[in-house]
Amino acid sequence: MRIGLVEFLMILAIASLTVGPQVALFVDRWMRRANRANARAARRRAEYAAQMAAERDALLKRFRTASTVFGVGILLALVYALVFRPIDTPPQAYTAPEVRQSTGAVQTALSADSRDVLALGDYQGVDCIREQDGFVYAAAYNGATLKKRKSDLVRTDGGSFSAILSVDGELTGFAFDADGDLWLTVLTPGGGALCRARHDSWGAAVEQVVTQIDGAPLGAVSAVEAGPDGKVYFAVAGGEAVDNGLEAALRTELLAHTGTGWVYVYDPADRSVQRVVGGVAGASGLALSPDGRTLYVSDLGNRCVWSMDADARELTAGGKNCQSAFSGLPGYPGALAMEADGTLYISYRWARSGWLEKNADSTLLRGIALRAGQNLQEKLFGLPSDAPCAEAVSTADGSWKRAFTGGSSCTAVCPVGSKVYFGAADSAQVLSARI
Template sequence: MRIGLVELLLILLIASLTVGPSAALWVDRWMRRAQKTSAAAARRRAAQEAQRAAEREEVLQRFQKLSIVFVLCAAVALIWGLVLRPIEAAPTPYTAPDVRQETGAQTAAEGGVLELAPYTEISALRENNGWLYAAARSGKNGCLLRMQPDGTGRTEVLTTAGEITDFAFAPDGTIWMTTLESEGGRLYRVNSDQWGVTVELTVSQIDGRALSCPTAVATASDGAVYFTDLAAACARHGVESALRTELTAHTGTGSVYVYDPAARTVETVLTGIAGASGLALDEAAETLYVSDLGSRCVWAVDTAARDRTAGGKGCSTHLYGLPGYPGALSLDADGTLYISYRWARSGWLEDHAGRTLLRGMALRLSQTMQEGLFSLSASDIRAEAVAPASGSWQRTIPGGSSGSTTALCPVDSRVYLAISGETKLHWVRV
């Protein structure tokens, strides 16, 4: 039997009237349930989001509080570390020296190098009886080397527990040596014979005060031994650090003393030096030359003078306005005075010569950061030579490489120079 269109429509109408209301109610209930479920989920999500927002806000507030505490602690630590922390050498105000004009001196000719590895940190150089002597470091020990001027025949003369800062030969062959050790500075007498080398401690304190940092020594034909003490502050981290400290602080507590081996007495020759870093004795002129690190000058004082003050009566400024901070001094056979420079003149330091706050902050910096304040580049003057009698400048020795000049020594037509951090000696023709 076929169902016509009319019958089909009637069947659909009857089915819709019979099933439609139930289906509509079921759909309505399902939609309401879905809406309730969706609303509950939305409420849960909103509650969770609100909880997360509250937690984020709480964490943010805690972080802000911790940040404020950290910033305050950092500020307090910075103020303490750079301004309030006690330092051994408090800076004093001073007047920066003038800058010398060009001298017109000739530039020394290029030379070469002598490799001294594994020895490092060459701190002093001397010539004696055709031999070149050098004080250096070997591991943690100091040692005194002897070699030919061309570097051959190198041998160790002696070793010490401390840093050899300088040494000098007396006419009788005795070596007078200054060292810096954990207990402080020392002046030793070194004798050698067929039985070996003997080292005798002669001076470790003056008037009850420990010798802080002796940096230079010179001997006279009458047996007198002149030596310097860089400054009154203790040198806890070596000579280089002590030099930077005195240069920045400018305490003016450096001194020169004379030791009488026969009487075993020590007398004061000169005080008030802002870093007594070098010494040279001209016996013919009966004059003692003393390099003043912070004042960028070289003082001249009579060898017989006692209890003089730098710049006062009986002590004249022989050379002033130097282009760098002078260190080791040396006289050649003709009486020409050679001046080495530890660092080039620092404009920052001398611009704040009259102010102690920033210089005090610089003194509280770490060793590495302090090293960045002073430098001697390859383009700076490393050393100069002057005729003391006339004051005429003879020659200039250029930098060649970076690093402070720790020692120099003229030998015949050469001048040997040691540079901090290197294992070799440089030499130039003069």
């Protein structure tokens, strides 16, 4: 039986009328189920997104709270560390010294000629320079060490150098007496010491002579000077801790201005130690007049050089029989050196700090600087290239002869003939200037 086109079309029409509504109903139900599933999935996604947003907000809130608490804690710790933390040397209020006007001294620059420089090889940081029998001696420490744990006395004739003796600690000063013995001031973390090396046993034995005063360890010994009568004068910069060496002790005294520096005299004849002068705000240099009768003491904090009778005892800086010989200095004086004609050379470790002296009466700000640590303190003090690193003055009439420039943190000075030698912090050379 063959089906024609008409019959086929009628069959399709009957099938459509019979099955079509069921198919449409099935499709409709399937679509509604799909829509409901999509709606549920969308609700779940929305709930999940809302939950995640809530959790994120809660986490951010906790983080902000923790950050605030941490920041407040850090701020409180910083305030405590800079303002309230106890320190060994609480600063004292003082009156800033006056600033001296120009003296009209001849300006002399340190020589840039390599022939005028004494190279010391690996040695660094010259703390003292002396001349004896045509040789130049320098106290320095080995540049390979991170700190001045061991220092050497180095002798040079300009062409070569050799180590004469070594000491444990920092060799802050030395002087030759009339018998040729060598007197040394040595600083270790345990305290200072005045030592002697016999002229016939250099490099073999260094004898500790004075390590205590009235049962207390010596502090930051800074300088030594031998008199023609055999007596030995030595200076203690102040009552500061000595753990970090002389430089740190002097910086601390500048900021604290405790005025606890002393100068003592040791008599080898009876092995006695007596006080010469106290109340010095950083006793950092000593010199004796050519006849040995007058003692000069450099005072860092007061920017002056005190003078007194070498035989005087128990004096107070600025008091009776101890007056300022040279005041209003342009920098903080350190090492001193005396020529046979009475010319006094004054070296400057740092130039005058306007900030420090502006806050002379503010123990709070200077206390903050003391607590802040070495890196910040070093930024407060410096010696610009155009500032004098040393000056020469006549002790006879008080006239200023020369001002030397071109150095940095001058730690030692020594006139020898037509030259003046200078030690500089962290330098492997002894610099000089022609006069």
